[in-house]
Structures are given as C-alpha cells and as structure tokens.
Amino acid sequence: MDSEASMFDHIELMLLDESVEPSDMPLSFLTAITNNFSEDQTIGRGGFAVVYKGLLRNGLSVAVKKFYDTIELSDEMYRKEVQSMMRLKHANIVRFFGYCADTQWKMFKHDGRHVIAEARQRLLCFEFVPNGSLDKYISDMFHGLEWRKRYQIIRGICEGLRYLHDENVLHLDLKPSNILLDHNLVPKITDFGLSRCFDDNKTRTVTANLIGSVGYLAPEFFSGLISFKSDVYSLGVIIMEVVTGIKGYCEIEDVLESWRKRLKMPMGDALEQIRVCVEIGTMCIESNPLNRPDLRHIIELFDEMENMRLVTKTTSSLGTQGSDEHDSEETIASAITDEKREKLSVLSTLPKYLPFAFLEDITDGFSKERQLGRGGFGVVYKGILSDGYTIAVRRLLRFQGIEMKQFDNEVNILMELRHKNIVNLLGYCHEVRGTYVQYKGKPVFAETSEQLLCYEYLHCGSIDKYIFGKNHELDWHTRYKMIKGICEGLHYLHENDRAPIIHLNLKPANVLLDAAMEPRITDFGLSRLIGEGNTRIVNTHTPGPIGYMAPEYRYMGEVSRKVDIFSLGILILEIVTGQDNSTKVDFIDHVCEHCMEGPQIKFMYPSLEPELHDQVELCIKIGLECVQTDRKKRPTAGDIIRKLEEGTKLGPTPSRENITTEIGKPQMFSFELLNDITESFSPGRLRGTGGFGYVYEGIPHGNEGAMAVKRLKEKIGISPKQFENEVHNLSRIEHRNIVRLIGYCDEIREILSHGKNKNDPPIREHIQERLLCYEYMPKGSLDKIIYDNLDWHTRYKIIEGICHGLHCLHEGQQDIQIAHLDLKPANILLDSDMVPKLADFVAT
Template sequence: MDSETSTRHDVDLLERVLLDRNAEPTNISLSLLEDITNSFSDDHQIGSGGFAVVYKGIVGKGVVAVKKLSKTFGLHEDKFHKEVECLMKAKHKNIVRFVGYCSDAQGRIADNKGKFVMADIRNLLLCFEYVPNGSLDKYITDASCGLEWRERYGIIKGMCEGLLHLHEKHILHLDLKPSNILVDDQMIPKITDFGLSRCLDKEQTRDITSKLYGSLGYLAPEFFFSGEVAFASDIYSLGVIIVEILTGKKGYPEDENVVENWMNRLEGSDQRDTQLEQIRVCIKIGIECMDLDPKKRPVAHHIIDRLDKTASTIETGISGSSVEQKVSFLKDQYFQGESAKLSPEYLRKDIGEQAETEQQGQEDALGDQWSLWEAEYAKQNGTPEVAIISSTNSGLLNRLNNLDIFNKKAQRNYIKYCGPMLEKALFVKLFKMGEFKSILKDEYLLRKDDFGEVYKGMMGNCMVTVRKPSDGNMLNGKGFAHEVIIQSKIIRRNIVRILGCCLESDVPMLVYEYFSKVCLDDVLHSKDKVPLDLGMRLIIAAESARGLAYMHSHAYTTILHGNFTPGNVLLDEDYWPKISDFGISRMAGKYYEHTQRIIGDIAYMDPVYLQTGCLTEQSDVYSFGVVILELLTRKKATHADNNSMVRKFLENHWQGRKSTELFDEEIAVTEDLDLLHCLAEIAVKCLNFDVDLRPTMTEVAERLSVLSKPHEQWFTN
C-alpha cells in the first residue's frame, strides 16, 4: 500500500469514528494528525495554554480538534496515560467527545554538550470532536446583556450533569473553569481539558497532591492548606462558575441584587416567575458550592435533583386558588430555609394582588398565623434577627413586604465575609461598626492610596490604624477571610501586625497595630529632609528584606505584598522599620490574576507583571530593588520620563559604568563607595527584566544582613 493510499485509508477510518458516536477512541498516527492540521500550522491553531496547543483538523467533511501536549512543563508519559484513562471512561453529552490519541517516539539528532547523539522525541497528542462556539468564558456577562436566561440555565444544568457523570465514574476534573467548558452550536455545554484530572479507585473518595496546579480563583481553598483534592473540590469550582454565569463575575453576590437585575431583564416575559425562581435556586446552589467547609457543599446528584424539581415545584405549589393555599405553600418553603421566595416583588405578584380582592378579616387572620410561624421558626433556629410581625390591621401585603428575614445589611455582610469562620480564629478580633465612629474622620486620616484610606485612632485603650478599602476592591468573602487568618498568625518585629476586622460594612475594614505615622517616603522625600546616615539606610533595607523574605518563604503560606513602596515602610522614632499593608493587593484581587486594571504605584511595579497581569514573589523583588535605589539616591522613583532614576542605573550597569554620580551626597563619602556599589549591584539584580535571574528575597536579605552587621549595634544600645 503506497503512502497516499495509506493516508486516505487512515482519513476514512478517522472519519467513520467521528461520525459514529458509539465508536471507541482509536490510535491515530502522527503523520495523519500532521496531514489534517497542515503540519500544525499557525493558521490551524485555535487555542493554547500552559500545557498544550490546540489545532483544527479537517477530516473529510468533518472537523476535529487536535491537542498537542507540550513537553516543556515536565509532562511525563504516565501523566498522558492518566489523562487518556480519564477520557476513555468519560462518555456523556456534556463532556467533549474523545476521538483518539497518539503517542509517537521519533529518533532525532540532538546536540549534547558538543556531541551529536540520537535522541527519542516523544509526541503526545489527543483528538476530540470540534465544538464550534468556543469556550464559555466568551459568553460571561452580567444580567443586562448577553445570553438569555434559558440558555444560561441550560448551560448550568448541562455542566452539573456532565460533572455528575465524571463523579459517578470516580473522576476528579480538578480544573473546572469557563475556558474549559465548550459550547456547541445549540449552546450545549461540554466539559473539556482533563490534563489535571485523576481517576480514583472505587473505594477512594479523595487524594493528596504536593504540587499546585489549576486556576486560582476556581481552586477549592482546602487545596492550598492540605493539598487535598476530592469530589467537593470540583463542586467548589462549579459554584464559582455558576455565580459567574448569573452575575458576570466571580464572588459572593447579594441574592437580592442578582434577582433584581434579572427582574429587569425578564420584564414582560411569559415565564418570568418560573425563571426568577430558577435564578434564586441557582444562586443558592452556587453559594453553597463555595462553602469553606467541603463537607457542607452539596454533591452533584443533589444539585441535579434541585434543578429538576424547581420548575415543577413552583408551578404546583403556587397554583392554589386561595391566599390560604399560597401562604401555606410559602410557609413550607420558609421552614425549609427558602427565604428568597419571600421577596416583596415575588409576594406582591403571587399573593398581594389576590389578597386585595378578599375579605379584610381573612387577610388579618392569615397575617396573624404568619406571625406565629415566624416566632416558631425563630425559636427553633435561635435566630433573633428574624422580624416578628405584629398582629395589627396593617394588612397581609404590607406585613409581608416589611418582612426582613436574614436581610439586614450587617448580617448579610457578616455571612458574606465568613464571620463564623473568622470568629473561630485564635488571633482575629471582630469589631463592631459603632467602634469606628470616632476614628473615621478627616482629622485622623493618615494617608490615602489606590487601595483605600488609612486612619489612626483609639480602640478601647489601644492605639490602632484602620484601613478602609475602596469600594469594590475586596476579594470574595472566603479569600478575604483566609487572608486575614493567615496574616493574623504573623508576629514579627519587622511586620505590622493585623489585629482584626469589621465585617458589618459593605467592604470589610481592617484593623492593625499602630506603629508609626512616619513612613520611609516621608523621611526620604519630604521638603524638610531628615538626616539619614548610611547605617540607618542599611538597617532599613536589611529589616525590610527580612520581612519580605519571611512572608515569601517562612510564613504559614506564601504571602505576597504586591505594593511594596517607601510609603508602606513605617519607621519609629529610632528609624526602626516595619512593613505595612501586606497582602492588601491579594485582597484587592491582584494575586495571580490577569487583569487590565492596575492598582498601586506603577513606578514600583514589575514590568513583567504589567505585561502579563501575573503577580509573583519576583514582583516584590523588583519593587524592593526600586526602593534600594531610592535609599541610595534619595530621589523618588516616578513613572514619568520612563522612570529616569531606575533607567539610569540600569543603563550604567549594561554599559559597565559605576553609578557614583547618582548617589546621595550625604552618604557618598570615599570610604563607603565600595559598599554603596555593592548595594547598587543588589538593586540592579532585583531589577532584572528576566524574572528567573532575579534573586529571591531570602538571598537579598542574607546579602544585606552581611552589609548591615557593623551598624546594628546602633539600634541595640
């Protein structure tokens, strides 16, 4: 059989497999995959990620997607085999269909230390059905535009059914996110990308991993602390996606806001009531899926049951011909915790209009009965916040409209930002909003930046600083709570300690120990310059480096600063430094997130972060390098004029010149020039555009410790 005939035969075979949905995935030759993708040409590329590139392949009259796995990320063949194992088991309408695979080794001549040797090059490829409408992330919008609710509900239900199938097959996906949900021309969702998936044994319910893989923002929080992955890990990711489909963004939304936004969108729809109830159920499911406690998250088949029952329950339960029947139904729902059904808009349409036509006596009697139900519920659940409706003649509709069950703003925010979890933390104090009235005044404002405002004041008998973040900057509730708990455990002489927070406001306020209102920026750049000798500057640099190094390498978990500037280095009367505002960038959503919104002072920001939106430890290293240059020159880094101070140091370094003329005259004495050049060298290494060539903060701290050692006695005397 000649080559052309063989290729035609292989194409026909692959086309038959593609057309027969019951056909098993098949082994596909590398030459065929090269042929149908035009040798993996750029014009056939339809997607890429950290582990693979995806190409469109033309197979007769059909189309496939060919995933070519990268070998540059330590992907071993056994990992490829595990992915194939998962794909072979996963056959469902809501999972992208697996068509075939290729594991091909070819001998290639390679240069090995000057000697040419024959090496085996392994090509690992997967072939799938082609899904024409791309991934779900292209369709994520808020309720004001984009997909209709019917399509969104279908996508949510389809995702849940696909995930249920995986879990029934004992498969953990472990990388659920909108970009890994494809949608076909009928808007049917299909779960894809099983590169991180694991097949569990039948008796196995969880697994442990020591490596961080997946997409931050969708990974379950327990993964960061224990490395544990289980079915509940996928459920957490599912919850984040459901909320995104409902609202257009990740996070913990206010139920009322979500419903109100969709009420506006659905105005005039014949199915408005049923669809609003579906929305309420979906938002509740999404939030439950994101519960911090994996044991409290629902399982996939329970989610499907609730989605299936939603429409029929509403139609059956609200179909009674009298107010008594409708209120009775809502009473049952109320005692089951379905308080979202008691919104004024819902009740006004479904009960109020009918109640207005019935006798006042009947209405009052029903209102009295409702009050008794409330009292009974409050007694059973120990919930004093439930408003008890008095048996006055205000009318059933008014009493229902005034009902405020679990709806007080402070209570909502307390739950939203995980108050119960923070209450259990040993080193976190939860403050009441009333305690801040005497502090949040203009005369006590210390500073204001892109992250919010910082105030100084007395809290009881203790002097504190309070950070009031800007509206909308906070991370989701669980992320915020984790960050506070992690930082509360850090008690270091060079880091400002967090004492607690207030959860009653729309954006939580953070309370820190009061250390000083003077910062390094004030000392270096104020009009009335304070004398600052070289020894003081070395101590400030060394202690700041130790603080950053500890948070990067020695804390409970890696904590990034994300906004390290002279304004965040506080100094006491002896110029002893403490770093403040650790992790504010994480709470503001900058941590490992790709975003076009830049928060903070751009003059100190890593150029790699500005290009990619990915914040890492090396981003803090770059910022630290800029601060060292300010200590050397007493000149302020500015983004204007391409940050000339930083640029001049780097140009001198590239051209092999010393930067003596840039040093501050106060410290540029002949006997200290060698030491100053050492400092400049450390700074330049921190500023390297190649992040892999930058030192770690631990290495920087060790080097600065050696340089500052002779000057430390000044602080201990």
C-alpha cells in the first residue's frame, strides 16, 4: 500500500509539474486505478493494445495502455521503446507518465493439464486527453468546427510530427483516431513509434488488418518501402480531411468558394490560410515520395504566410508615411517585408541606411548562435526584428581601398535591382567606429570601418542542401525549374540597364530557394563593392572547391560575363546529375561518359516521361557549351533561355577535348595490327625507351589520330595474371592529367630462328608479346621543353595539372592506391594544349 500511495503522490505531482520525469509503475497501482482493467473503464482499442481510463485520488485521470498478451514484444524492444518515449516532450505529443513491465509465473490449464508458464504484462501510462480523438470532429465545410479551430489543429499536428521526425521517430500509423484533443482543442499525437517495436512484416499485417483506415497509408507502404515521407502522406490526407471533411485531392478554388459561403467578414486572413493548407495537403499526397515536402518545409510555409499577414497589416497601418535614414527601430521593423508576394510593394518604406547599433541589436551582438554562414567575404547572421520578422545580415570583412562614398553609391544601385530570381537587398550600413584595442599591453584608440548588407531571409537555404545525393533527391521538373530560374536571374544581372552585374562567385551556396522552390541568386554585386581584385583574391584563396571558376579568371584575372557563364555551366551539370563537381577528379569528363545517353538519363530519372529525356540531354549540352575553354564559344544567358524555351531542339555536343574525350574499356588489338601501324616497330617510329620497354608512334590507316604503342620487354617477368590485372586497373583510371589507356595486346607469337651453325635447320620459338596502347601526346615529354622560354601561365598550368594527376593516382581510385615511383619530366607528357599527363606508372 505504501508503494501505491507513493505512486499516487508521484503521478499527481507529474500532472502539476512538467519537469518531473516518467517512472516505473507497479502493476498493482495500474490495476487499482483502472478498477482491475474493467470494461467500464475502456476508452479505446487498437491493433496492439487496449486503452483504459485510470482515476486518481484527486479526481484527475490518466490513460493506461495495456498490450495484448498475444503480441510478441521482447524485453529489449520494449526497453528501447520506453527509452524513446521518455525523451519525447512536446506540446503536441501526448505526455508519457510511466511504464510497467511485470513478469510472473502462473498456473494455467492446457489440454486438460495444469502447467506453469510465464505471464508477461506490458503497460504504458499517458496523460488523459479529455476531448477524445480528432475523427469525432471532422465534418464538411458548412458544419462543425470553425476555421480558426481547424487551422489551430492542422498547425499543431504539423508541429508535433516535425518534432517526432527531428527525434528520428516514425509514426507509421498517423490518422485522426491517433490524434487527441485537449480542453482547448490543442491536438496531441499518440501511438507514435509503436510499430518500431515489431518486425516489419508484423507491423504491416497488424496495420493493414486492424487499422481499418487504408486511406491514410502511403502507396509505397504496400510494397514495403517506409520512410519519413510515409508519415507526410498521412499528414496530407488528414490536412485535406480537416479542411474539407473528405480525403483526397480537391480543387483550391472549389474549397475557397465553399468556405466563403460560411465565413464571416473579414475573411481575407482565413482564405489565405485555407489556400496554403490545401496547397500543403496537395503536395503531401503526391504519389512519388520524393515530391513530398518534409516537415521543416511545411512549417516554413506556415511561418512565411503568417509573416506576410503581419507585414500586410503593418503596411496598411503605415499608409503613405515616409521615413528618413534614421527612423526608429519600430519603423524599420515594420517597414521590412519578405516581398514573397510580388503584389506587396512596401520596400519603398524601408530606410536604405540601417544604423550599426540597430543591426548589432537584432543579431544579438553578432553572436555565434545567430550565425547562418561564413565565407570569404564575411559572416551572415540572422537578424530578428521586434515584430518577429527575420532578415539576413552580412557583415563584410574589412577590405582595403574601399571608399565610403563609392560603397554607398554602389549599394544604392544594387538596391534598385528587382527580379523574382535574385535575393532582394533591403538595406546597408557603412560606419567608421571608434574602439579601444590592445597595443603592446596598452589600450589604444583606433578607428575601424564596418560594412554590412541586409537581405531578405529565405528559410529554405541554399540549393547545395537539395541537389546532391540520395537524401535530398529532387524530381526532374523541380531541377529544370531551378535551372531556368537561375538562368533568368543571371540574365537580368548581366543585361539590366541600371547596372550590369558580373557575379564572379556563382555556385550552389549562392543560390537560395524560396518556399515555392524558386531559385534566388544572392551575393551578386560584391565585386562592385569591394573591387574585382579583392573578389578574385577571396575566390582563389578561400578554402573549398574552386571548380566553378573560369580558367581565364582564375589564372589571369580576366573578367567578363562569360566568367559567370562558365560557373553557370558547372552549376547546370551539377543540378542535372545530382553530383558535386568537387567529388570527381574530372567532373566534365565524367558527365560526358556517364550521363549523356538515353539509358543513363533513364537511370538518373527512372520515372521521367520518355518525351522529357531530350530536355535532360538539352540541359547537359547547354552545360557543356558553357564550360568551353574558349570563352567566345560560350553562350550568353539570353541564348540559354531561348534554348530552354525551345525545349527539344538539340544541336551537336560542343567540340572540346575535355568534353568529347571518349573514355571506355580498352580494346584488345592483334599483334599483326600493331606491327602494321608502327611499320614493324621501325626505328623511325621509335619515340622513347625505358626500363619496361620501347614506345612507338602508331598511325592507324585512314585515321588522322595517332596512338603510342609500348612494347614491353620480354624479360621483365610479368605473369599473365599480373598483366591482366595491370590492364584492368589502368583502364579504370580516368583523368585529364593521366595518359589514357586505349588498348592492349597479349599474344604468344611463333617465329623461326636460325641455329648456331649456318647449315642447321631453323628452330621454331614462341615469344610472349605484351603491348599497351595509349593516347598519343604530340608535344612529347616535359623534359624537352621545360628549359625553353615558357610563360608563367603555362608553367603554372603544368604544375597544377601534375599535382591533379598525382592526386588522382594517390586518392582517386576506390580500392587501389598507386605510387608512381618514377616521377620525372621524361614521364610527364604534354598534349597539343600543353596539358600535362602522367605516364609510365604501374597500377598493380
């Protein structure tokens, strides 16, 4: 009795204090409060358990879930489930109070005999939610709950499910009967994660047979595919049901018209909420799980809508009142707008100049907790205004040679730029501030210049979080929309009459996404603010991939619009293939080899309509046109937009050595053929000798291209198996700074040789012939030109290429590491463009 009294005290304390942790509960206590699990106390039944109402001494209630004896629930599974629920605490999750795992030996009668067996009882205790489950409140649009309550329920369910997903908990049985409502109709999700206690087959069997609500299960569930997007599908069905009273897709205009007939004036806010809820519900019930949003995006859509509503109200209250450069914080906060809806044009009320003290305040003193990102140009912070609205504040590094007047003039030009595919610059700060610094142990007064830029804040972040890898796989339609949007934004920057802008740092991290997955270019115009020289220094010295930089800009500092086009080309190829250029030692060659053909496109986009394959191929070809070495051959942004609008009018793939190089399996050549194209290995075709053999120039008949044929010495002692492995490994190495293996020959040739004496009959001998055929390098080896009068650009290009090639040998292969062991100028060959290529390494 003492233990029961103590438990009564503990659970009553839990009801008053949310900080009290769940605990172990005696079976006798749970039996007592449920009146020995009386049928009168039953409040629900499910596929796994019965739920009873437990009455406490103070008149309050709890819910006790008792699992069926027939459910096979191991101690380990039960323990993990309890541990999982003990850490879950959220306003929209049913609160967990405690657990009971009771095992006793009892006597049973079986087949007419008395046997002693183990009797296991597994129970869970939760808060009692008085208004029952959501399914009792769902009705059509003309009856039942008013819209405000429905919206509160939808938003609460989304918040609770987002919390579960953030904690890596899948519900797998989300439906109205598993959503309870408290006194204020606040929704609380229950029965979450319980299916994780059982093996997958039993979970699906129980769900399918006992749930009685197949309409909430995602289509992929029936083929055994379960993920967080399965819960999102169920959420979409529930949202549509709460809004309309029916499951499934509904036309937005029909829904809005029905609600107009019920709503009382004013109805603007409610109709906007209804529209957004239907849009979210429609996205959630997409048949393809990859097209469904995650809970983070859903919450951001709600946040943006509510922010827009606040801004609209604030803007209407401002009227036509203007503001000077030193308005109060309240005026600044109320003037800044997301401009997500282009119908709202309140940016004119924003003061262009924002005081440093104001920006310092809204970023919490530029605290680390408010940092959104860090790069070569500075640090970006989240600025939260007094009305809760968010902006992005970039605090630039202190660059030399920036005049205040020039900076202010350039910012004013940038602030006039407006396009749906660029991030809006909202305001700026340029102040000289006095501060004390330590110098030789003494405080010294010094002046520092602060430059800050304020942008609209986009919740979804940059596209690099979405376009790469399986975890963030996007369908082709979304990727194509991204490509078009980026091109249109860049075209606007390049061609606008007010201030043509060359970006000079276009990459995935500088393309943000709004709530509709529309791309928005950011960080444009920084070269105008800090100077092209400073910009190039930042771009070439900041840690991270530099694969987006055009060669003429990277090496020579030459600036033109075509520098951005090169970056755009890499970006397009990344979006199409879903691969990061920094993860491939030669990204462009990889695209040409693995992404251009029909079967390869089908592999990348298996569910894509066949008629859209040409669209994918078109984007790849546009990307390759953009990355041509000769910048004059690269298209303009306007050219690209016209090609995209034409859709499927495909032209030839651009002619560029790096692009058109065909890398494939090495071909097996006959000795007779190699003997023929080298003129019987004549001295006139000999191009080099080494420890392993002799290298000849082979010229195939009717072909202008030559190949290098290395005839290995017979006595080098390579076994057939070693040679086979060598050819296999060499054929896998694909890099623009490695000499490419074209083919090989492995034959035993029979020859006649004379005996020792002149009159002896000829002797038949068998000779092992092993040859390797490589691409031919017309400039020869590096040692022949390294001492010539080469310009620095060429020397730097050669050094860089050698380093890339050696890195490929050391780190670029999945299961082999190659040490060259004979790296010297004679083993570094040069192609017609002076690109260095490593030769004479052994892959085994």
